[in-house]
Amino acid sequence: xxxxxxxxxxxxxxxxxxxxxxxxxxxxxxxxxxxxxxxxxxxxxxxxxxxxxxxxxxxxxxxxxxxxxxxxxxxxxxxxxxxxxxxxxxxxxxxxxxxxxxxxxxxxxxxxxxxxxxxxxxxxxxxxxxxxxxxxxxxxxxxxxxxxxxxxxxxxxxxxxxxxxxxxxxxxxxxxxxxxxxxxxxxxxxxxxxxxxxxxxxxxxxxxxxxxxxxxxxxxxxxxxxxxxxxxxxxxxxxxxxxxxxxxxxxxxxxxxxxxxxxx
Numbered sequence: 001x002x003x004x005x006x007x008x009x010x011x012x013x014x015x016x017x018x019x020x021x022x023x024x025x026x027x028x029x030x031x032x033x034x035x036x037x038x039x040x041x042x043x044x045x046x047x048x049x050x051x052x053x054x055x056x057x058x059x060x061x062x063x064x065x066x067x068x069x070x071x072x073x074x075x076x077x078x079x080x081x082x083x084x085x086x087x088x089x090x091x092x093x094x095x096x097x098x099x100x101x102x103x104x105x106x107x108x109x110x111x112x113x114x115x116x117x118x119x120x121x122x123x124x125x126x127x128x129x130x131x132x133x134x135x136x137x138x139x140x141x142x143x144x145x146x147x148x149x150x151x152x153x154x155x156x157x158x159x160x161x162x163x164x165x166x167x168x169x170x171x172x173x174x175x176x177x178x179x180x181x182x183x184x185x186x187x188x189x190x191x192x193x194x195x196x197x198x199x200x201x202x203x204x205x206x207x208x209x210x211x212x213x214x215x216x217x218x219x220x221x222x223x224x225x226x227x228x229x230x231x232x233x234x235x236x237x238x239x240x241x242x243x244x245x246x247x248x249x250x251x252x253x254x255x256x257x258x259x260x261x262x263x264x
Contacts (some may be wrong), residue, residue, distance in 0.1 A: 214244025
């Protein structure tokens with residue numbers, strides 16, 4: 001298994017960016033014998049970290065290398081800063097475009113990865129769960145599958161936030177910079193729900209969706225609300241829930257459940 005970090009100049013972010021990479025392309029045949037995932041071409045997973053994290057979180061806290069080997073997955077782990085993986089008009093940094101377009105295009109060409117929609121997945125936890133859903137819905141022609149764990153689906157919570165206000169995570173100025181006009185955020189492209197409605201109107205294909213949240217997670221209600229929204233919109237998905245808090249003790253086993261569901 002090849003692992004390492006590659007930095008390249010991103011035109012979407014106007015700077016060099018580091019990406020942690022895992023490639024199970026040199027796995028000895030005796031390790032893959034009988035594994036059906038190695039009877040097909042390698043698929044690619046873009047894996048996103050949470051708020052205040054960075055691109056090594058899944059390596060140090062998660063079981064991503066085991067998953068890459070078990071499921072024959074190339075894994076790309078970018079640093080999304082605290083961007084919620086959104087294009088930001090205020091800063092000119094287009095994190096959404098970087099994650100959903102520039103990153104897969106660059107590494108797809110670099111490593112000769114499959115271009116087929118069904119061979120690309122995006123997933124993440126917390127802010128990265130939000131980012132995974134938003135990215136999959138913003139670029140439906142790219143991603144065939146998405147999983148989102150303990151997703152920070154906070155759009156309705158920050159809507160109409162008063163200037164100068166602050167919650168446990170950040171303040172009004174931060175949310176205004178990241179999400180745009182908070183008085184209109186629910187109706188904007190920063191809201192994954194709005195992207196779902198738009199894609200449904202336009203007849204675009206939806207990815208296979210796996211959602212999960214722990215019953216002791218502080219974001220449980222937000223995840224219930226999004227689950228109920230998808231049910232109302234009649235968008236197929238799988239939702240899983242079990243004991244757990246907002247940590248890798250929950251995310252590791254549920255990433256496994258997500259990959260089992262999405263990859264068979």
